[in-house]
Amino acid sequence: MLYKDLISIYGSSLAGKSAPKDDPVWSLSWSEDLQVFREYALAALQQAKVYLLDHLAASYADTLHDSMQENSQDDSVAAMAMLGEVSLPERVTWVEFEYRALVVARFERASPSTAHYDEPVGSGVRGYLIDNRNSDHLRVAMFSRPEGSKIMDPICSLLVNRTAQGGFDYDNIKVDLSRSMVNFRVRIGDSKEKIEALRGLHLIDTGADLFIPFALFAMLVSPDLGGIIPAETDTFTAKDTKTARKFGKSWILGAQKSHLTIRIGPQAAAHMREKQQRLEFERQSREERSGPVRHWVSEHERRYRDGKVVLVKGHHRGHIPDPSLPTRVMGPKPSVTDFDLTLRD
Structure with a gap:
């Protein structure tokens, strides 16, 4: 779990036992800002209610996002706002899922978010630390560890301001940039332009998948749990x-001893099957409308109203059918052709 690894890395660094190969950020660019952030993050992780979504549960929450986007009349409405006012289960929560499995599932079901990709893009795991303890705003930090990479502190976090009524104002979100991570990027030779690009990418990724933990919170309080099984x-x-006791790793002893693993139940499984069947039906419908099967068109004249005559040379027209698909032969409509079936001498 990313949660366990963060507890271990942050606890070790604050205790002065961090190995450079496991924690390059702390070793290369320690600063007071980094120390303050990790003290905050470790304490928040230890207090957090922890949720681990398996790959089907994360994909199920993501399909709800797709459905809401399809039915929305206003593309500018934030996805979380579509869920309405969601009550967070605890003052601090951690929601983790396997990102690679999520992007593969998106690609297989032709999610709108994959429209411009030729293959699934993304790997590793992601986790959201959602801190609801401040009366002025909600703090959201997304931690990501791509496959084969070390754990990195987030380069920025989101601060979702509250409305006068105490709810969340998704149109009033601020970005809290991490000075310590900017210093680390400068230290390893990244240009100003690359650092800004990384900040923008992290911001987009954080907002794009924030729907998943919020959808989970909404399902946890629904009468039928929304089809999930914790x-x-x-x-x-x-x-x-x-x-941990033997080697004095107090940061592990102070963390949550258990978490809730989220899986899908029969209701959610039925929803995902129906979604897949509908996509398959739409795919077949598109193939049927994709034009005639490839055939030869003989040389002929094309005459236009203005009197122009063009000689069209013989050519092939249509597409080559998929050999794995059965060929359907349709005869002429009765209204078009009338066969004479009378016997002749």
């Missing part, structure tokens, strides 16, 4: 705890 699971094993 199950309590140990986060740290007895061996982990024993080792």
Whole structure:
């Protein structure tokens, strides 16, 4: 779990036991800003209610996002706003899912978010730390670890301001840039333009998948749980705890001992099957409307109203049919051709 790894890395760094190969940010560019952020993040992670979505549960929440976008008349409305006022289950929450499995599922179901890609783009895992303890705003930090990469602190976080009534104002979001991560990027030789691009990309990625934890929170309080099944699971094993006591790893002993693993139930599974069947039906419909099967057109004259005559040379027309698909032969309509079936001498 990314949650466990963050606890371990942040706890070790603050205790002065961080290995450079595991934590290059701390080793290369320690600063007071980095120290303050990690002290905050470690304390928040230890207090957080932890949710781990399996790949089907994350994909299910994501299909709800697609459905809302399809039915929305206003593209400018934030996805979370479509859910209405969502009550967060705890003052601090952590929601984690496998990002690679999510992008593959998006690509397979032809999600609008993959319209400009030829293959699934993205890897690793993602986790959202959602802090609701401030009376002025909601703080959202998205942690990402692509496959084969080390854990990096987020380059920025979102601050969602509150309305006068205490709800969330999704049209009034501020960006809290991490000075320590900017310093780290400068230290390893990144240009100003690259750092700005990374900040913009992280901001987009954070907002794009923020719907998933909010959809989870909405389903947790619905009468039928929205088709999901939460199950309590140990986060740290007895061996982990024993080792932490032996070597004085208080940051592990102070963390949550268990988390809720979220899986889908029959209702959600039925929804996803129906979604897949509808996509398959639409795909077949598009193929049927894609024009005639490839055939030869003989040389002929084309006459226009203005009297012009053009000789059209023989050529092929239409598309080559998929050999795996059955060929459907349709005869002429009765209203078009009338066959004479009378016997002749």
